[in-house]
Amino acid sequence: xxxxxxxxxxxxxxxxxxxxxxxxxxxxxxxxxxxxxxxxxxxxxxxxxxxxxxxxxxxxxxxxxxxxxxxxxxxxxxxxxxxxxxxxxxxxxxxxxxxxxxxxxxxxxxxxxxxxxxxxxxxxxxxxxxxxxxxxxxxxxxxxxxxxxxxxxxxxxxxxxxxxxxxxxxxxxxxxxxxxxxxxxxxxxxxxxxxxxxxxxxxxxxxxxxxxxxxxxxxxxxxxxxxxxxxxxxxxxxxxxxxxxxxxxxxxxxxxxxxxxxxxxxxxxxxxxxxxxxxxxxxxxxxxxxxxxxxxxxxxxxxxxxxxxxxxxxxxxxxxxxxxxxxxxxxxxxxxxxxxxxxxxxxxxxxxxxxxxxxxxxxxxxxxx
Amino acid sequence: xxxxxxxxxxxxxxxxxxxxxxxxxxxxxxxxxxxxxxxxxxxxxxxxxxxxxxxxxxxxxxxxxxxxxxxxxxxxxxxxxxxxxxxxxxxxxxxxxxxxxxxxxxxxxxxxxxxxxxxxxxxxxxxxxxxxxxxxxxxxxxxxxxxxxxxxxxxxxxxxxxxxxxxxxxxxxxxxxxxxxxxxxxxxxxxxxxxxxxxxxxxxxxxxxxxxxxxxxxxxxxxxxxxxxxxxxxxxxxxxxxxxxxxxxxxxxxxxxxxxxxxxxxxxxxxxxxxxxxxxxxxxxxxxxxxxxxxxxxxxxxxxxxxxxxxxxxxxxxxxxxxxxxxxxxxxxxxxxxxxxxxxxxxxxxxxxxxxxxxxxxxxxxxxxxxxxxxxxxxxxxxxx
Numbered sequence: 001x002x003x004x005x006x007x008x009x010x011x012x013x014x015x016x017x018x019x020x021x022x023x024x025x026x027x028x029x030x031x032x033x034x035x036x037x038x039x040x041x042x043x044x045x046x047x048x049x050x051x052x053x054x055x056x057x058x059x060x061x062x063x064x065x066x067x068x069x070x071x072x073x074x075x076x077x078x079x080x081x082x083x084x085x086x087x088x089x090x091x092x093x094x095x096x097x098x099x100x101x102x103x104x105x106x107x108x109x110x111x112x113x114x115x116x117x118x119x120x121x122x123x124x125x126x127x128x129x130x131x132x133x134x135x136x137x138x139x140x141x142x143x144x145x146x147x148x149x150x151x152x153x154x155x156x157x158x159x160x161x162x163x164x165x166x167x168x169x170x171x172x173x174x175x176x177x178x179x180x181x182x183x184x185x186x187x188x189x190x191x192x193x194x195x196x197x198x199x200x201x202x203x204x205x206x207x208x209x210x211x212x213x214x215x216x217x218x219x220x221x222x223x224x225x226x227x228x229x230x231x232x233x234x235x236x237x238x239x240x241x242x243x244x245x246x247x248x249x250x251x252x253x254x255x256x257x258x259x260x261x262x263x264x265x266x267x268x269x270x271x272x273x274x275x276x277x278x279x280x281x282x283x284x285x286x287x288x289x290x291x292x293x294x295x296x297x298x299x300x301x302x303x304x305x306x307x308x309x310x311x312x313x314x315x316x317x318x319x320x321x322x323x324x325x326x327x328x329x330x331x332x333x334x335x336x337x338x339x340x341x342x343x344x345x346x347x348x349x350x351x352x353x354x355x356x357x358x359x360x361x362x363x364x365x366x367x368x369x
Numbered sequence: 370x371x372x373x374x375x376x377x378x379x380x381x382x383x384x385x386x387x388x389x390x391x392x393x394x395x396x397x398x399x400x401x402x403x404x405x406x407x408x409x410x411x412x413x414x415x416x417x418x419x420x421x422x423x424x425x426x427x428x429x430x431x432x433x434x435x436x437x438x439x440x441x442x443x444x445x446x447x448x449x450x451x452x453x454x455x456x457x458x459x460x461x462x463x464x465x466x467x468x469x470x471x472x473x474x475x476x477x478x479x480x481x482x483x484x485x486x487x488x489x490x491x492x493x494x495x496x497x498x499x500x501x502x503x504x505x506x507x508x509x510x511x512x513x514x515x516x517x518x519x520x521x522x523x524x525x526x527x528x529x530x531x532x533x534x535x536x537x538x539x540x541x542x543x544x545x546x547x548x549x550x551x552x553x554x555x556x557x558x559x560x561x562x563x564x565x566x567x568x569x570x571x572x573x574x575x576x577x578x579x580x581x582x583x584x585x586x587x588x589x590x591x592x593x594x595x596x597x598x599x600x601x602x603x604x605x606x607x608x609x610x611x612x613x614x615x616x617x618x619x620x621x622x623x624x625x626x627x628x629x630x631x632x633x634x635x636x637x638x639x640x641x642x643x644x645x646x647x648x649x650x651x652x653x654x655x656x657x658x659x660x661x662x663x664x665x666x667x668x669x670x671x672x673x674x675x676x677x678x679x680x681x682x683x684x685x686x687x688x689x690x691x692x693x694x695x696x697x698x699x700x701x702x703x704x705x706x707x708x709x710x711x712x713x714x715x716x717x718x719x720x721x722x723x724x725x726x727x728x729x730x731x732x733x734x735x736x737x738x739x740x741x742x743x744x745x746x747x748x749x750x751x752x753x754x
Contacts, residue, residue, distance in 0.1 A: 250732060260736045265729035266722070272732050273725070276673045277651045280658035287373050296654055299647045359646050360639035364619050367634040 001069040004034055014244055014334070017073025018147075019341030021196035025075070025151055032076045032106030040066075041080055042104045049088055049096060050104050060236055060286060067240030075151060077234070079103040079110035083156055085229040090173075090214050090222050099154075099175070113143040113157035113176070113200060114223065121354045124167045124220070128202060130159035130174060132216075135209050137174055139182070139202035145348065149185045149198040152178060156226075157202075158219045171219035175211040182206060192340045235282045235300075242275055242308065245338055248331045249315050258318055267314050274307045298363045302355040305345035312339030378435050385439035388412065395444035395563050395706050406447045410479025414449065418457045424474035430598060431660045434605035441609030444706050446563040448482040451522035454602040455491070456483035456530050460582070462598075463542055463591040468582040472544065482525065486517040486545075486569060487532035492719045493596035493668075494727065497534045502571055504543060505536035511581060513543060513551075513574040521717075523567025524556040530582070531571075532592060540592065542583035549574055561709040597671050600718035601659050604678035607714055608656055611649045611678070614685035614707050618642060618692045625694070638692060645688050648681035669731055672724040679721045682711040 005013055012031060015023040035041055043059050045051020054062075074080070084103050087096050102108025119125040128141025139159055149155065155176050162170025178185065182205030187195035214222040253259045253268065281303065284296045315335040316323040327333040346352045360366040374382065388409075394402040409415060417433050419425020426432075433454055440449055457476060460469055475481040486502060488495040502515035513533055520529065531543045547554060551574035556567045583591075619642055622633035632638055652674070659674035689704035690697035697704045715721060730736075 253733065259733045265733060265736075266725055268732060269725035269728040270676075272728055273655075273673050273676050276658070276669070277655045277677055280673070281651065281654035284373075284654045284657055295646065296650050299650045302643075302647055303651060353640070356640040356643035357636070359643035363646050364615065364639075364642055366619060366623070366639050366642060367631060369634055369636050369639070 001066060001071060004038070005069060005071065009034070012072035013070035014241070015072050016075070017241065018196070018344070019192070019337045020073065020334070021148065022194050024072070028072050028075045029106075029109070029151070031072060032074070032109075034106075035074075035076075036104060036106035041076065041106055042084065042100075045084060045088065045100075045104075049084075049100050056286060056289075063234045063237035064240055067237035067244075070244070071237075075148065076103065076106055076109055078112055078148065078152075079108060079154075081234070082112065082226050082229055083110050086156075086213060086222060086226040089225065092210070094210065095175070095213065108154065109148065109152040111146050111149045111152040111155045111178075111200075113146060113155045115145045116142060117144055121351060124171075126158055126160055126171060128157065128159040129163070130157075130161050130172060131163075132161075132209060136206045137172075137176075137209060137211065139174070139176065139205045139207070141202050143200040143202075144197075145188070146185075146198045146200045147196060149178065149200050150187060154178060155200060156213075158223045161216045161219070165217075168220040170217055171223070172216045173213045173219040173222040174207055175213065176202075176205060176207040180205060191343065192337065235285070236279070238304070239275065239279055239282065242278070242304075242311070245311060245315075245334065246271055246275060248335055249311065249318060251331065252315065252335060253318050256318060256320065256322075264314075264318060267317075271307075271311050271314060274310070278304050278307060295363050298359050301350060302352060302359065305342070306352070308338065308345050309342040312342040315339055374435070378432060381432060382435045382439060384412065385414075385436050386442070389439050389443040389445050392445070393443050394446050395703075397446065402446070405445065406449075406479060406482075409447060409449060415453055415479040416477035417453060418461065419473050419477040420461065420469075423469050423477065425477040429660075430601060433602055434656070434660055437602045437605040438609035438612075441606030441710075442613040444563050444610070444613075444703070444710060446565075448479075448522060448526065450564075450606070451484040451526060452476065452482040455485050455521065455599050458598045459485055459487075459530055459532075459542070459592070459595040462595045463584070463587040464582040465584040468544075468579075471579075472582075481527045482522070483528050483530055484520055484522045484526040485530045485532070486520055487592065487596070489518065490717050490720070491521075491596055491599070492723060493593045493600060494719055494723060495532075495592070495596075497538075497540050500532060500534040500540065502531050502533040503536060504533035504541055507575065509578045511541075511543065511576045511578075513545065513571045513576065515571050517569040517571075519557065519566045520569045521564065521566055523569055524554055524565060529569060532588065540583075540588045541581055542588060543576055544580045544582055545571070545574060545576070551575070559713075561706075561713040563706065563710055564713050593668075596718055597668060600675045600724075601656070601671055603714055603718055604652070604656050604659070604674040607678040607682035607711065608649065608652050610707050610710060611645070611652065611682045611685040614682075614689040614704065615642065615645045615649060617703055618645070618689045621693055632692075632694075641688055641692060645685045648677075648684050652677040652681035668727060672728050675719065675724050676721045679711075679715050682707070682714065686711040 009031060012024055012027060016028055042051035043054045043062055047053045080103055084100055087099060114123060116126055116128060118127055130137050130139045155178055157174045157176050158171050159174060160170055161172035182203050184201040186199045188197045188199060189195050253264060258264050281296050281300055288294045316339045327336055361368055392402060392405040394405055413426060414436055416425040417428050421427040460473060476483060488499045488501060501517050502513055504511050504513050526547060528544055528546045531545050533541050533543055535541050551572045553570040554567050559566050622638055623631050625632045655674040655677040659670045662670050686704060686707040690708060693702060693704055696702050
């Protein structure tokens with residue numbers, strides 16, 4: 001890793017990922033192929049599908065080392081960690097042979113078409129329609145908050161295939177090429193001024209009849225299984241990024257000579273304690289294995305996203321008035337990104353409020369409202 | 370304790386849960402429940418940390434943590450805390466072999482209970498100057514003087530292990546039996562009835578040479594290490610207490626009806642309960658890491674467990690009162706007992722803020738203000754490597 005992250009790839013260290021997704025995107029695409037040539041994509045996939053079938057412990061170790069070395073935010077992770085396991089479990093042999101090689105070789109990039117303007121926390125309220133006509137699937141509707149759509153060739157979509165159906169029934173899971181007249185991608189400018197998310201419009205977009213995963217009407221099952229594959233193997237990698245950010249903050253504290261301020265010291269200690277707790281929590285998840293989802297897994301998203309938000313606030317308080325200005329140098333810029341982007345951390349992938357509902361209902365058995 | 374309990378630990382947990390629940394005694398008189406301690410001794414729990422060479426079970430902190438979590442859940446009132454998880458680790462780490470051989474077998478059988486005097490609040494960051502008892506040589510023996518204002522189980526323990534400041538410099542560990550000439554014990558009225566305290570006044574207490582227990586140099590690192598080990602077990606007790614607060618609150622709000630529906634179905638109530646669970650599971654994860662590393666845990670690891678558990682317990686106890694509504698404020702319901710014990714536990718074995726300061730020293734370097742306890746901190750870190 002350290003050897004490859006050099007030369008023209010040197011600038012990628014600690015770049016990319018949520019909050020910094022627009023950084024060096026072309027170079028990061030090329031980096032995916034460097035990863036692929038080293039055999040670092042598909043570590044956990046079965047050998048039959050071109051993976052290395054590594055046990056969880058080694059995959060975790062890889063993610064941790066990758067992040068420790070400052071490996072850039074991955075462009076291909078949606079394909080590698082979400083779609084590929086879904087195809088391996090639910091796809092046809094033809095789908096597996098067609099789509100897995102591009103993901104493993106770092107040449108095919110995917111995005112996720114789940115959320116819609118009217119279907120955020122209430123995902124089952126999907127209105128995008130699809131129907132089979134003339135030997136292909138047609139799509140009409142809109143997706144939103146689609147990360148990396150502008151960098152992707154394909155999107156996987158859940159859409160309503162049974163007219164008049166409501167909720168989780170009557171949905172289908174489709175694989176749709178983005179480069180076609182019926183698809184329009186519009187970037188969403190977010191509060192940081194950058195655009196990492198998109199709206200994706202389908203106006204009679206098409207895909208081949210065989211590009212459906214699972215049976216028509218079983219899309220919800222496939223879509224939920226896909227979310228289940230996000231088992232957080234990269235969690236320790238994420239924590240290494242957090243650890244890097246905390247170190248930047250400690251450096252900033254010294255540079256601004258507030259490292260003797262008792263209030264700042266206390267907050268830094270809390271941040272450090274919080275991060276170590278996240279790590280302990282993640283290790284507990286892995287120790288439990290795949291047998292069951294324990295309470296620690298249920299609270300994890302809420303815990304990390306709120307920790308990260310607090311870290312951003314502390315960073316800005318350390319910067320003082322200098323934080324008013326858009327920093328040009330990398331470390332401070334990164335900390336400012338943490339402050340602003342972490343407002344999204346407690347919204348995407350289940351808002352704080354949804355997380356607390358899940359904890360109360362699934363973790364504590366409290367009644368649904 | 371790793372993230373998941375072993376078979377043996379789970380069996381121990383089940384036995385402890387069943388036994389302690391049948392002897393819930395948090396509201397009983399100062400004398401406590403003699404049967405409870407008798408039973409604990411018969412189950413062998415008084416021997417849990419004591420090495421086999423001294424008549425104990427030689428189990429680890431992880432097994433002690435299982436017991437403490439259950440006794441925390443039941444708010445048990447017994448010598449388990451002061452004797453088993455405070456006094457025993459100090460002897461094991463700091464006393465000479467002959468002293469251990471003489472004292473520990475009776476303690477492991479529960480026939481002799483003990484407590485520790487080592488400065489206000491039993492902080493692991495204490496230095497000799499912070500100790501409240503002084504010892505000077507007297508012929509072959511020693512004479513001890515001073516006032517220990519608040520001693521845990523001070524009115525019931527058979528003896529105190531006293532860490533004293535030596536007139537000649539340094540620290541020494543002494544065995545002082547309750548009722549010895551010159552020892553005056555004054556029972557105190559504590560808010561937390563489950564953690565009785567007494568003042569110990571020592572006026573010219575004469576001790577024979579063998580009452581000095583420590584092996585040379587052992588206290589320099591060992592005192593901090595022993596008190597830090599107790600801090601981890603306190604964290605285990607607090608995790609148990611916090612878990613109980615959530616159970617009580619969920620059960621109560623499911624039963625309590627207002628506006629024609631269970632209070633537990635209101636989102637405002639659910640979210641508070643969920644936040645209790647976030648605190649609890651964070652503390653439980655941190656505790657697991659501290660215990661997994663306990664044979665070689667740096668103080669930093671212990672700090673994480675100590676801070677998370679102390680904060681989780683007070684948060685959960687306070688929320689339990691709030692979410693029980695009016696009855697949560699009454700004597701008859703349990704939340705008040707947890708609230709008091711949670712508050713008690715913040716002040717002993719290093720306050721959460723003292724532990725945070727130690728972490729800040731480790732992350733940011735020391736400042737002139739913090740150099741003193743930082744030095745202790747570094748020493749303690751070395752001790753467990």
